[in-house]
Amino acid sequence: MAYWLMKSEPDCFSIDDLKAKKTAPWDGVRNYQVRNMFRDDMKPGDLAFFYHSSCEVPGIYGVMKIASVAYPDPTQFDPKADHYDPKSKKEEPRWLLVDVSFQRKLKRPITLAQMRDDRKLAQFRLLAPGNRLSVIPVGKEHWEHILSLE
């Protein structure tokens, strides 16, 4: 089983939104590296951190489970959607998503600042300079260490 970290802006979709829905499609990803991870590396049953980005306190707020294999993201075909892609064709979808299901909220968030100060996370990809991927693989050791900080 693999572990992941997935970023979302809480103003757009937060851990509480996922808690209310229980399961939701992780749509809107328009990055080829992430699409390839969805397609090739993510498996139902994998666990993922829910990370809040571009907000007052960036950090990990909860845990979710990957609930489906990758399938085409319907928002790419919707002209009214924020991430509409006019160049993507239904016969040959360009963008994929996975469903995620709520597992739990952390008792308190593990903040980005806290992780930056943690020597055991020096190699964590989230903290690498210039990192902009919205989905990041997390090593088992990093996963367990982060949960131990809760």
Added chain:
DNA sequence: GCCAACGTTGGC
């Protein structure tokens, strides 16, 4: 296939 311009991400 190079590379400049442009857009997006995301912390601060």
Added chain:
DNA sequence: GCCAACGTTGGC
């Protein structure tokens, strides 16, 4: 709102 980093686009 600023800005650095970096992916994508498109002209040549």
